[in-house]
Amino acid sequence: MRAAHFCHACGKVQPPLPVNYFAFFGMPRKLNIDVARLEQEFYELSRKLHPDLNARAEKREQEWSLEQSSLLNDAYRTLKDSIKRTEYLLRLEGVELEEQSKSATEQARATGEIKKQVVPPDLLEEVFDLNMQLEGLRAHKKLGEDDPALIEEVGRQKLELEQKYEAQLDELKGYWNEWDKAVDAGDEADQRQARDKMVDALNRRNYIRNLVRTVEEVLED
Amino acid sequence: MNSDRIVGIDLGTTNSLVAFMQGERPVVIPGEDGVNLVPSVVALDENDQVLVGNAAREYLIETPERAVYSIKRLMGRGVEDIREELKLFPFQLAEDLQAGEVIRIKLGDKTFTPPEISAFILRQLKRNAERFFNAPVSQAVITVPAYFNDAQRQATKDAGRIAGLEVLRLVNEPTAASLAYGLDKRPNGIVAVYDLGGGTFDVSILKLHDGIFEVVATNGDTHLGGDDIDNLLIRIALDDIRGDMNLDVSRNGEAVATIRKAVIEAKIRLSEDSSTTIEIDLPSGGHYARKITRDQFEQLIQPIIDRTVGPCKQALKDAGLNPAQIDEVVLVGGSTRIPKVRALVEELFQRKPHTDLNPDEVVVLGAAVQANILSGGSEATENMLLLDVTPLSLGIEVAGGVTDKIILRNSTIPASATQHYTTQVDGQANVAIHVLQGERELAKDCRSLARFDLKGIPPMPAGIPRVEVKFLIDANGILHVSAREQRSGKKAEIEVQPSYGLTDEQVESMILDSFDAAEEDFRQRQVIEARNEAGTILAALDKGRKSPAWGQLTTDEKKKISKLEKALNEVKGEDDYQAIRTAIDALNQGTMRLAELMMDRAVSSVLKGKTMDQADLGEGPEAPHPVAKAEFE
Numbered sequence A: 001m002r003a004a005h006f007c008h009a010c011g012k013v014q015p016p017l018p019v020n021y022f023a024f025f026g027m028p029r030k031l032n033i034d035v036a037r038l039e040q041e042f043y044e045l046s047r048k049l050h051p052d053l054n055a056r057a058e059k060r061e062q063e064w065s066l067e068q069s070s071l072l073n074d075a076y077r078t079l080k081d082s083i084k085r086t087e088y089l090l091r092l093e094g095v096e097l098e099e100q101s102k103s104a105t106e107q108a109r110a111t112g113e114i115k116k117q118v119v120p121p122d123l124l125e126e127v128f129d130l131n132m133q134l135e136g137l138r139a140h141k142k143l144g145e146d147d148p149a150l151i152e153e154v155g156r157q158k159l160e161l162e163q164k165y166e167a168q169l170d171e172l173k174g175y176w177n178e179w180d181k182a183v184d185a186g187d188e189a190d191q192r193q194a195r196d197k198m199v200d201a202l203n204r205r206n207y208i209r210n211l212v213r214t215v216e217e218v219l220e221d
Numbered sequence B: 001m002n003s004d005r006i007v008g009i010d011l012g013t014t015n016s017l018v019a020f021m022q023g024e025r026p027v028v029i030p031g032e033d034g035v036n037l038v039p040s041v042v043a044l045d046e047n048d049q050v051l052v053g054n055a056a057r058e059y060l061i062e063t064p065e066r067a068v069y070s071i072k073r074l075m076g077r078g079v080e081d082i083r084e085e086l087k088l089f090p091f092q093l094a095e096d097l098q099a100g101e102v103i104r105i106k107l108g109d110k111t112f113t114p115p116e117i118s119a120f121i122l123r124q125l126k127r128n129a130e131r132f133f134n135a136p137v138s139q140a141v142i143t144v145p146a147y148f149n150d151a152q153r154q155a156t157k158d159a160g161r162i163a164g165l166e167v168l169r170l171v172n173e174p175t176a177a178s179l180a181y182g183l184d185k186r187p188n189g190i191v192a193v194y195d196l197g198g199g200t201f202d203v204s205i206l207k208l209h210d211g212i213f214e215v216v217a218t219n220g221d222t223h224l225g226g227d228d229i230d231n232l233l234i235r236i237a238l239d240d241i242r243g244d245m246n247l248d249v250s251r252n253g254e255a256v257a258t259i260r261k262a263v264i265e266a267k268i269r270l271s272e273d274s275s276t277t278i279e280i281d282l283p284s285g286g287h288y289a290r291k292i293t294r295d296q297f298e299q300l301i302q303p304i305i306d307r308t309v310g311p312c313k314q315a316l317k318d319a320g321l322n323p324a325q326i327d328e329v330v331l332v333g334g335s336t337r338i339p340k341v342r343a344l345v346e347e348l349f350q351r352k353p354h355t356d357l358n359p360d361e362v363v364v365l366g367a368a369v370q371a372n373i374l375s376g377g378s379e380a381t382e383n384m385l386l387l388d389v390t391p392l393s394l395g396i397e398v399a400g401g402v403t404d405k406i407i408l409r410n411s412t413i414p415a416s417a418t419q420h421y422t423t424q425v426d427g428q429a430n431v432a433i434h435v436l437q438g439e440r441e442l443a444k445d446c447r448s449l450a451r452f453d454l455k456g457i458p459p460m461p462a463g464i465p466r467v468e469v470k471f472l473i474d475a476n477g478i479l480h481v482s483a484r485e486q487r488s489g490k491k492a493e494i495e496v497q498p499s500y501g502l503t504d505e506q507v508e509s510m511i512l513d514s515f516d517a518a519e520e521d522f523r524q525r526q527v528i529e530a531r532n533e534a535g536t537i538l539a540a541l542d543k544g545r546k547s548p549a550w551g552q553l554t555t556d557e558k559k560k561i562s563k564l565e566k567a568l569n570e571v572k573g574e575d576d577y578q579a580i581r582t583a584i585d586a587l588n589q590g591t592m593r594l595a596e597l598m599m600d601r602a603v604s605s606v607l608k609g610k611t612m613d614q615a616d617l618g619e620g621p622e623a624p625h626p627v628a629k630a631e632f633e
Helices: A034-051 A059-080 A082-092 A102-111 A121-142 A148-185 A188-220 B054-062 B079-088 B112-134 B150-162 B172-186 B226-245 B252-270 B294-306 B308-318 B339-349 B362-374 B505-514 B518-546 B556-573 B575-591 B594-603
Strands: B008-012 B017-022 B025-028 B041-044 B050-052 B067-069 B105-106 B109-113 B139-144 B167-174 B191-197 B201-210 B212-221 B275-281 B286-295 B326-333 B386-387 B394-398 B402-407 B413-423 B430-439 B448-455 B467-473 B479-484 B490-495
Touching: A034 A059, A034 B212, A034 B386, A059 A082, A059 B413, A059 B467, A082 B467, A102 B339, A121 B150, A148 A188, A188 B017, A188 B112, B008 B172, B008 B362, B025 B362, B041 B054, B041 B105, B041 B112, B050 B054, B050 B112, B054 B067, B054 B201, B054 B430, B054 B479, B067 B105, B079 B413, B109 B112, B112 B139, B112 B150, B112 B505, B112 B518, B139 B150, B139 B362, B150 B167, B150 B505, B167 B172, B167 B191, B167 B201, B167 B362, B172 B191, B172 B212, B172 B326, B172 B362, B191 B308, B191 B339, B201 B308, B201 B556, B212 B308, B226 B252, B226 B275, B226 B286, B226 B294, B252 B275, B286 B294, B308 B339, B326 B339, B326 B362, B326 B402, B362 B386, B386 B556, B394 B413, B394 B467, B402 B413, B402 B467, B413 B594, B448 B479, B518 B556, B518 B594, B556 B575, B556 B594
Parallel strands: B008 B139, B139 B167, B191 B326, B212 B386
Antiparallel strands: B008 B017, B017 B025, B041 B050, B041 B067, B105 B109, B191 B201, B201 B212, B275 B286, B394 B402, B394 B430, B413 B467, B430 B448, B467 B479, B479 B490
């Protein structure tokens, strides 16, 4: 598969094909990957595709080299990171993940758009309590008062959330195994199931991250 | 013309250098005066001739309104960006500047943009290299601070073009330094480069692996360096003079330039000595002296050097590393000679920094290595490859004045990304694309790189059009943006024209003055240099005729010399420098024995095989070819 980047006869860089990142590296669409091997592959391909090493080639080849190496860098950057890799695979599988970035939140806030943000059911109660406390904290701050006990309590909850955030990654990795197994078995129903679990886990993880951010903002203000 | 000869150039705030790969080693090419460092100072003399380097430096003191230094700090910036800066630098802006126009600096009664001023420096370096190779040079790798934004990079590239140089690659300074560092040692591991120069600060963290130099994170401040220390000391001296002598010289360019020179010298001395005295003879009369200890100096500069801490910590954080995981720290830039800076670095990274390399030259040597890699490599650079990153996130403005980041900082370049957007209003025909660079969430806090409109979208209800925006950052760290409405196929491709950049046409018109004349310049210079050399050897011969050694020659030898002398005199006036050189070489050969005889008489018999002009041990400069300076605009 990788040989497609180069001419079979002369070994020169070829124009990039519209492939997905997994295919670019000649890898199956699976989530458990050998990151060290990916790095080796990345270095090896860089040695051939990078514009510095094709600086004396004809103009057309230089352009291909620029496109190919940007594709290589983009693919490597996405695949080496476990979360980015999962999100990328889910998008390939047709899932539209809700944008949870800070800028998306800012944008929603600025434009007054309603941003879909489903509270994971098991967190409902906790989030409700936390929001009350944050409200209290904001009100105190506005009056210029200090409430050390409340600050401490919120800080403790933030720590707990951060632990949950970390734990979410382990949960996600569990679903990777389910996904990979379903891919090997060619079981589409199992794949769909694993896919949906991953979407839930990611949304939950993003939700917790945004909560932590909000708490940080209130504490810092 | 040898198109393979690509030079590496360090276009620094304080000094600039040019180097190339000689065999397996990068070497710095000295200027005519034999010095490697060319001060980044440009002056316009009374006849509007451009002077660069040490020749220009004298003007800084005597006629500061005709000279400019630290121009790098103004590259790619707008008037509003540099308002603060201008309070500390004695530059005069052109009076007729329009809003949004590239700034122009007054030199005498002419004005120049920062890329043009930088181009004068580049052209001097180009000439130095051409003199060294005795052949034209037209391609270069130029280094830039890693934290330079798109506009600053574009401005540097423009400067190259104006100087008649094809800029094959812009390389980040700390990365270049790591190449020079890694050339012999071929280490594997994590290296941090701390680069505190005259005007900029960069920190880069690299992963070195079998010849691959992969930058994992970079950070910095493009307005932090030795200049800031100088300005601090100048302010103190000005305050002192005002207080003690009741004299306000802050508006007197000559006085400020004199003070600047004195405090820089004192700063340098304090890296060796535990105390020194700043002594200044004011041009208006009066003497100022102030003793300063190293302790006092260190206290003064603490707030400045502390500003490097944040970027270092951020780079480590972005790299996902803690200081203990750094294997080696490399120091770059003249300001890292300050002991307090070294102590700070040691504390930050918890290890003694590597100081074997000359911090002034390591960047240009690395640029020469990169030039060699681009020209196909050699044994020394085999398997070496740089993988650099973009220092700042890139994005576009979306509804609500929010930045939507499309490529995140520290992404390996080349990098690309596509994002899709839609319209907000029914029948909206145009979509405004505002390209931003920076880390802040709101568009107004980021650097505006460019604005363009995607026009002529066929009428569709709001939300239906699908505008695809593609960003591509090339290996120089320069951004290319294109946009396309996918349902109609309407395409808008733009070369990002920085908000404070020169247009292609402007650059083109600036080049014409110098570039068209480049080949002719080179030839003329060769003719002048050859004539000067001819004059030198002919004068030496006249001297030789009067020396007793002349009597020791045979009649035949004398006849032959006279014939060769006549031949040189005949071609000397012509424009064919190669003919002049051939005649010089012939006369040199013919007078070899005369030279030996003179040499024998002058010293002992140990110095054999010298040529005529070297054997003249009389007065005159020591250079083998004391050629007069050939400078013309």
